[in-house]
Amino acid sequence: MARAHGKIILAGEHAVVYGYPAIASTIPQSVIVDACESENPGFNIPLPLGEGQGEVILHRLEQMLGPRVARLQFTVKSEVPGGCGLGSSAALSVGLIRAILERFGETRTAPQVADMALQLEKIFHGNPSGVDHTAIAKEGMIWFQKGIAERIACPVKLSIVVAVSRPHGGTLQAVEAVRKRYDAETAAISCIFDAIGTLTHEMRSAIECGDVPAVGQLMNLNHDLLCQLGVSTSELNHLCEIANSNGALGAKLTGAGGGGCVIALSHHDNQLVKIFNDHGYSAFGFEI
Numbered sequence: 001m002a003r004a005h006g007k008i009i010l011a012g013e014h015a016v017v018y019g020y021p022a023i024a025s026t027i028p029q030s031v032i033v034d035a036c037e038s039e040n041p042g043f044n045i046p047l048p049l050g051e052g053q054g055e056v057i058l059h060r061l062e063q064m065l066g067p068r069v070a071r072l073q074f075t076v077k078s079e080v081p082g083g084c085g086l087g088s089s090a091a092l093s094v095g096l097i098r099a100i101l102e103r104f105g106e107t108r109t110a111p112q113v114a115d116m117a118l119q120l121e122k123i124f125h126g127n128p129s130g131v132d133h134t135a136i137a138k139e140g141m142i143w144f145q146k147g148i149a150e151r152i153a154c155p156v157k158l159s160i161v162v163a164v165s166r167p168h169g170g171t172l173q174a175v176e177a178v179r180k181r182y183d184a185e186t187a188a189i190s191c192i193f194d195a196i197g198t199l200t201h202e203m204r205s206a207i208e209c210g211d212v213p214a215v216g217q218l219m220n221l222n223h224d225l226l227c228q229l230g231v232s233t234s235e236l237n238h239l240c241e242i243a244n245s246n247g248a249l250g251a252k253l254t255g256a257g258g259g260g261c262v263i264a265l266s267h268h269d270n271q272l273v274k275i276f277n278d279h280g281y282s283a284f285g286f287e288i
């Protein structure tokens with residue numbers, strides 16, 4: 001049984017596709033994959049995948065890990081809400097690879113697992129930056145830029161609450177929509193990316209110094225810039241407002257946007273989870 005955790009992006013989503021840095025962290029919730037030899041190989045439960053994607057994934061896994069993969073039956077359970085910007089597809093990719101390696105008693109380094117997961121992520125998302133599956137393969141909090149990932153650490157715990165709005169319209173679609181705006185208004189969109197890049201550097205310093213209020217302020221700024229990019233929704237903005245008017249230090253959408261989740265930096269995560277629940281949203285909290 002292999003596990004791969006979901007992820008949140010603390011700063012830099014979308015800009016990271018254009019070579020700017022991002023800060024991501026794994027979350028406690030994971031995708032759990034079991035691989036066993038079976039006369040009924042393949043996925044034994046329907047995955048929330050597009051038409052024919054399951055076969056393409058299995059074929060790619062066979063190419064990377066050998067024809068023995070064709071004998072395996074995969075059982076997948078997920079604690080990570082799907083299509084919500086929490087890295088469910090990247091966690092599935094890493095989880096499948098880890099389960100196969102575990103079944104055959106083999107090990108690979110985190111970068112090797114990440115390289116293989118990228119091949120699966122391309123099936124889901126076309127041409128991803130790689131931040132999602134790299135964070136998930138490496139685990140913990142990472143600084144990611146142009147395929148290079150470094151673990152970063154905060155001297156104090158960051159208390160995060162995730163509030164779920166509704167599944168987004170797809171990472172691929174959100175990235176394409178930003179690409180169209182970038183092609184049409186390159187100078188203006190580049191300014192937004194520059195600002196996101198700067199705040200991501202500032203957030204790294206704030207995290208490494210344990211300056212939690214500064215991290216929160218930078219999350220708010222990142223959310224405003226993501227609004228300008230056009231990837232937020234009125235519901236995501238509303239979730240940020242709920243967080244900030246109830247004592248959060250900052251809040252932002254996380255991941256591709258267009259739906260999905262908001263992350264809030266909080267002093268009192270249980271209290272904020274309850275407040276989101278009282279507003280009709282599912283939410284959960286953890287420390288990173």
Ligand code: MEV
Nearest residue numbers: 013014128129130255256
């Ligand atoms: C999705 O979690 C993050 C995006 O920046 C896409 C990517 O990095 O490939 C929106």
